[in-house]
Amino acid sequence: MAENTELLYMKDVESNYIREFDASVIERGFDYVVLDRTAFYPLGGGQPSDTGLLEWQGGRAEVKEVTKKEGIRHHLVQNPDLVPDKVHCVINWERRLAHMKMHTAQHVISGVVYDLYKARTVGNQLYHDRSRIDFAPVKFTDEMVAEVERKCNDILVGGAKVEICTTAREELEKNIDAQRANLDLLPKSVKDLRIVTIEKFDVCPCAGTHVRSLSEIGKMKIVKRENKGKDRERITYELVG
Numbered sequence: 090m091a092e093n094t095e096l097l098y099m100k101d102v103e104s105n106y107i108r109e110f111d112a113s114v115i116e117r118g119f120d121y122v123v124l125d126r127t128a129f130y131p132l133g134g135g136q137p138s139d140t141g142l143l144e145w146q147g148g149r150a151e152v153k154e155v156t157k158k159e160g161i162r163h164h165l166v167q168n169p170d171l172v173p174d175k176v177h178c179v180i181n182w183e184r185r186l187a188h189m190k191m192h193t194a195q196h197v198i199s200g201v202v203y204d205l206y207k208a209r210t211v212g213n214q215l216y217h218d219r220s221r222i223d224f225a226p227v228k229f230t231d232e233m234v235a236e237v238e239r240k241c242n243d244i245l246v247g248g249a250k251v252e253i254c255t256t257a258r259e260e261l262e263k264n265i266d267a268q269r270a271n272l273d274l275l276p277k278s279v280k281d282l283r284i285v286t287i288e289k290f291d292v293c294p295c296a297g298t299h300v301r302s303l304s305e306i307g308k309m310k311i312v313k314r315e316n317k318g319k320d321r322e323r324i325t326y327e328l329v330g
């Protein structure tokens with residue numbers, strides 16, 4: 090699928106901060122273009138896609154969504170046939186940075202809930218202004234939710250560094266709790282994993298975008314708790330200041 094496009098945001102945490110880049114168009118579809126390289130995040134893993142602009146001398150096209158089903162498709166508002174071969178690409182940074190903060194906070198919350206209650210993260214959906222995570226097996230009380238919020242904020246305030254690297258699965262399996270990192274849910278065929286590490290707290294395979302330090306996130310607030318079945322609970326959180 091996506092082999093034709095170099096993903097500029099994958100390499101390390103600094104690459105998650107690429108806001109602008111140059112690229113060549115290698116395919117034009119009915120409503121999309123495929124580029125030889127991109128820093129746009131495609132929809133997946135609970136994180137919405139980036140939006141932004143393709144610019145060139147005398148023109149521009151708006152990227153309204155990016156998908157990765159058959160290649161990394163940058164879906165455009167305008168006709169892709171009007172886009173020249175060489176473009177300058179600009180990501181809607183406010184939206185992307187909000188997703189990076191939300192996503193990194195999600196790792197913290199998932200880690201805290203596992204440590205406190207041995208409940209695993211079984212689903213998540215991030216947005217720029219609020220996000221939700223589903224946990225199982227667990228039955229939350231108000232006290233438990235307050236404890237999660239308190240512990241998460243203690244960790245966020247600590248401002249730990251976040252690192253991203255690629256590691257052989259074998260190496261990782263020796264060093265971490267496979268259930269805590271949801272490692273056992275990844276297909277056996279996956280041998281090399283992109284690892285997101287929060288210093289002294291969490292190691293988790295993930296292909297999303299993240300901030301370089303927890304100090305960028307501020308604090309989190311759990312604004313809603315819902316029961317989603319026998320042993321399944323959903324919390325909704327926001328980031329505040």
Ligand SMILES: [Zn+2]
Nearest residue numbers: 192285295297
């Ligand atoms: Zn992640």
